[in-house]
Amino acid sequence: MMYPTGHVQSLRKRHAVRWQSFAAHPFLQRLRRGDVPSAALDRWLTQLYYFDELMMRFQLGLLRQAPREHRALLAQIVLNMVEEMDWLLEEGADLTEAPDVPRQAYQRFFRDLESLPYPHLTVLHWATHHVFIDALKTVNTPDERLRAILERWADDGFGAILHDLTALADEALECVELPELDAPLNRLFDLEQSSWDTALRMAEEAERSS
């Protein structure tokens, strides 16, 4: 189904430089080349599990205050996150490893978001998913586990659900002025940057120790 997405396009355009910058991050370039040591990828997947867990808690908070017509979609998104976490555990996510610094910062970010009104949260929920997946989708990787993640997020899978979330975000933006989102979005971009930087450091460390 096609939805109007004019508002979200305006938001993306307003933040285009930072939003699109992650695709060029050296860690993603390494992923494209298949140049990330397996041990580093294991650690990255573990951190992805911790991110999913934080995201799920944020989504459940959102669902608890959502209007009735939004709830089924949010519940589907939560279910998808739970399935991804189960899959990451099957793939060997190692929970004896602590959440890294960006994950701890994400925890504070999600906690601080709780004070925002529901329409703002809807847009930031959508943006948090997209900032990550837009960058990851640019990777055509030979790694099987990454390919499996990308398939989960493909247009005929979770991507279809995210498409519906885009419609909610677009609707929410009808009552939110774009500058009101500058501060939380800039914080999100900083977090995403430090998250990819940390992944790169893990890859470099793994290389040095091999």
Place this chain on the structure above:
Amino acid sequence: MIDPFLSTPLPQLEGVTAHPFVQRLASGRLPSRAFTAWMVQGLYINDAMIRYQAHLLREAPASHRKVLAVLLVTLCEDADWLEEHFSPLQHPLYADTERYCRLFTELERLPYPLALALDWCLHRSYQQLWREAVPTSELMEFMWDRWASEEIQSLMAQLEGLVRPIWSEVDPNAFVPLLRQLLRFEMGIWAQALGDGAPH
């Protein structure tokens, strides 16, 4: 079946099966207006249950999440269906419905095993109610089809599978009074719905 639970004396539970509302639902004699009144209360109860379910999922260990997330999706779908077919304008919010919903907020303070055991017990009794029902209208038939389906039965069995290993952590002295209280509200709602459904 969880034997320690079943061997706990629960007079209010016996009261549930003997309640005229349940008897009528099970014999195909529930007046349509009473069903509507019950479902309108369901609009509010479902909202409270969804919030409670989301709270449980936040607290749950990783191995419990999938079942609870599927149950959350089920409840949200039910809420959509209720919204589509019933309106709060059809009947007022009953005092017992309000009390029932308020109690759910208080249940969020409970330790997870106790909170989950209550969740299972409420869903299981709701599912049994429908499994034994004789639907007499299209709307009733929809709920009967849904809640008596193998899919929901399997979900209830999985939920029971989560409760069983942690049942020993549930304090019966806390569990029984809370369950009684919830069922008392539920029976209050049924009695009022039957009254509203009686011919004028």
